[in-house]
Structure formats: C-alpha cells, structure tokens
Amino acid sequence: MNRKHIFRFGNWAWATACLLGLMSVSALAQQRGEGEIVNEPPKGMTVEQVIERFAAKEKLFKEAREHYTWTQDVKVADSGNNGEGEFRQVSNILFDDKGRRIEQVTFAPQNTLRNISMSPEDFEDLQKRLPFVLTTDEIGQYDITYVGQQRQDELNTYVFDVKPKKMEPKQRYFEGRIWVDDTDFQIVKSYGKNVPDIKKSKNSENLFPNFTTYRELIDGKYWFPTYTKIDDDLHFSSGDVHIKQIVKYTNYKRFGSDVKITYEGQDIGKAGSQDKQAPPDKNAPPPQKPQ
Secondary structure, three states: OEEOOOOOOOHHHHHHHHHHHHOOHHHHHHHOOEOOOEOOOOOOOOHHHHHHHHHHHHHHHHHHHOOEEEEEEEEEEEEEOOEEEEEEEEEEEEEOOOOOEEEEEEEOOOOOOOOEEOOHHHHHHHHHOOOOOOOOOOHHHEEEEEEEEEEEOOEEEEEEEEEEOOOOOOOOEEEEEEEEEOOOOOEEEEEEEEEOOEEEEOOEEEOOOOEEEEEEEEOOOEEEEEEEEEEEEEEEOOEEEEEEEEEEEEEEEEOOOOOOOEEOOEEOOOOOOOOOOOOOOOOOOOOOOOO
C-alpha cells in the first residue's frame, strides 16, 4: 500500500482497540475456532518428513490450481482525517483462447480510498502471495520452525513458523505462520505478511499489512485459498494508516479435461469437470465485511 495522506486514529479505532485489549488471547483463539497449541512431535514421522511431504503436495496442488478458473472479489477500506474510502473490484480469473491466464474485471466502482493507494505489488499479491504456497521449489529459501499441533475447527494441524533465510534484491517473500493439515499435508491457513516493505524515501513508502488466508477443500482433493482477511495498521514515517481488506476467491472450476496430475502413483487430476462448482465447506470462516 502506498501512502497518500497523513492519518490519525479516530475514536472508533481507539474504542475497538480497548475492547480487544479486554479479551484474553485464549478467548480470541476460541472465537476463531482454534485450540491450544500442544507441544508434541508429529505423529509417526519426523518434522523433516512432514515438511518434505507437505512441500511436495503443495507443489502438485499449486500446479492443479493453474488449471482452474475462479472469481476474485476484493474490498479495501481505509479511514482517516480525510474521511473514509473504499476500493472494490470483482474479477473473473480465466484463460484466453490461447490458454493464457487473464483477468476479466466485471465490477469496479469508483476508487474512493483517501489515505492509501493500491500499488502494483498489491495487485500482484492478490493472486500470487496472499494465497501463500510453500513448495519443494521454495523451502530452501526459508527457515521453517516446528511449533506444535493445534486444532483448527475440526482439523488437526501441524504449526510452523516461516521466515526467509535472506532477502535477495527485487525478490519478495512471506514471513509468518502456517497450519498444515495432518491428513492431507497441505496448508489450510496462513498468517503473516509479505516482505520486505519497499522504502525508497520518506515520500515513497510501499508497506504491506499482516493477513490471514483460509483454504477450503475443493473438488474433494484440493485445499485452495478462498478467503483472506486484513485488519492492520501501516506505520508510515508521516503517520499511521488503518486498513481493512477482504478478498474472496470463489466459483472454482476446472478448465479443460486433459490435465493429468499424479501423487504417489495415483492420478489426482480428474477431480471434477469444467462445470463443477466448488462444494461448500463447513470449516470456512463466516462471511465478514469491513465496517
């Protein structure tokens, strides 16, 4: 997010912060459907084996998602001394007649953001980085620390903290926490931010917020990202900006029928037809909208 104008917290933000401050960490965790983190090793395998297994599955299902179309609904709200504003865009992520990925914008009212602007990196994050994927191609770039086991609604997950080993020029990374389902060995939730922030000068700062991305089981096999929530403060040198953002990835559909993806000798690329809708998932978070 690029800085546009100086922002100071309003009374509503201060009251919300005070209210949250009164709630215990455990109460907030229960509200999110989380259990306590249990410091126990993985079941029947080493931590290294868990990492290798989920990274291999992540690579395969990242490839699978490249053969799907979906609808992307983005809503960003800011609030400050200049009033409140909003950015909204609904797009269909499709393929053209040559099989190239394209974005077809179907709804885009006037952008009224008052305190920030959407940067090229923000738009790139919507498709590539908010739906964080950690595959065998990327695990060498990260320090991955096992935290323990934790319930996420009805799922039991392995919890890992992830951070880049080093920052290469002009490259961006994820830093935060991931939750890996202990049965399907795929990431079902991630929390963190995209790093590094881009600061060329006091008047040229591109900062990135913390986000939480949830995944749902699509076509009975693929844990695809479906919902991202942001509610964070961006600390610019000239003042803080508070933003809220919701991204929904819906209407997943297979594109074509000649894709073959195998894992452990089994064909997992025939999970649905082009017209098959993504089934509802009872573990998905409830719909939420920025206030």
